[in-house]
Amino acid sequence: MKRLLVLLFIPIVALFAGCGTTKDLAYLQTMEKQVTLERSRLQDTKIVAKDILTVKVDASNPELVAAFNGIYWNPQQQYTSSSTGVNTYLVDREGRIQLPYLGLVKVGGCTLREAEQVVRDRLEVYLNEKPTVNILIQNFRYSVLGEVQHPGAFIAPNGKVSILEALANAGDMTIYGIRDDVKLFRENTDGSSMIISLNLKDISLLNSPYFYLQQGDVLYVLPNDAKASSSTLSTSASLWLSASSIGIALVNLMFTIFRK
Numbered sequence: 001m002k003r004l005l006v007l008l009f010i011p012i013v014a015l016f017a018g019c020g021t022t023k024d025l026a027y028l029q030t031m032e033k034q035v036t037l038e039r040s041r042l043q044d045t046k047i048v049a050k051d052i053l054t055v056k057v058d059a060s061n062p063e064l065v066a067a068f069n070g071i072y073w074n075p076q077q078q079y080t081s082s083s084t085g086v087n088t089y090l091v092d093r094e095g096r097i098q099l100p101y102l103g104l105v106k107v108g109g110c111t112l113r114e115a116e117q118v119v120r121d122r123l124e125v126y127l128n129e130k131p132t133v134n135i136l137i138q139n140f141r142y143s144v145l146g147e148v149q150h151p152g153a154f155i156a157p158n159g160k161v162s163i164l165e166a167l168a169n170a171g172d173m174t175i176y177g178i179r180d181d182v183k184l185f186r187e188n189t190d191g192s193s194m195i196i197s198l199n200l201k202d203i204s205l206l207n208s209p210y211f212y213l214q215q216g217d218v219l220y221v222l223p224n225d226a227k228a229s230s231s232t233l234s235t236s237a238s239l240w241l242s243a244s245s246i247g248i249a250l251v252n253l254m255f256t257i258f259r260k
């Protein structure tokens with residue numbers, strides 16, 4: 001009886017036995033206790049069509065730049081703020097935004113700092129002084145798909161997000177995600193696309209030019225072999241459990257009958 005029960009449970013134990021190791025799951029693996037990293041080669045985000053920008057301008061005379069900051073002149077001769085307190089500008093297909101007083105300004109293909117300089121130079125003529133200009137992308141969007149806990153599209157409020165932060169926002173990888181071959185899909189400003197393979201188990205990832213995501217990037221975590229067979233295993237496990245339960249019930253019944 002005991003031997004039969006053991007034989008029945010051996011396949012079940014085998015099905016649920018784990019074969020993964022910490023080495024398969026850990027990020028940024030190294031044997032060194034201390035690692036010196038190069039200065040991060042952050043690729044500045046380039047402004048592209050359909051980006052939504054905020055432009056904040058400060059000058060010695062706030063009234064002259066009030067329209068940039070979501071402040072308008074009302075009939076009672078008083079300044080009033082917009083509902084959000086800030087204006088947003090949609091980049092058109094030609095990479096231009098429509099700014100108060102300045103009209104269409106070309107910022108497409110520029111980094112945020114370059115765009116700030118373009119607006120600053122244009123405003124200097126109008127204001128007779130160099131204003132402070134701050135531009136941000138409001139819809140910096142990226143997506144994380146595949147073997148993560150919460151796949152989907154996300155927005156980085158400050159326009160900067162690393163691969164590790166992106167995975168954290170998606171709930172991290174599942175145990176079925178391949179850590180050493182994560183695919184990064186990126187569309188370049190000229191309309192071309194590229195696919196980069198990234199090894200998240202390698203500490204040198206921190207020095208990669210792709211460590212920080214760009215606007216519109218898509219991360220895809222591939223499933224490992226265990227995931228491919230997990231559906232089959234779960235089905236087999238259910239069948240084994242059902243068969244084992246029936247087998248145990250029959251053995252108990254037979255044991256009870258013959259014992260009498």
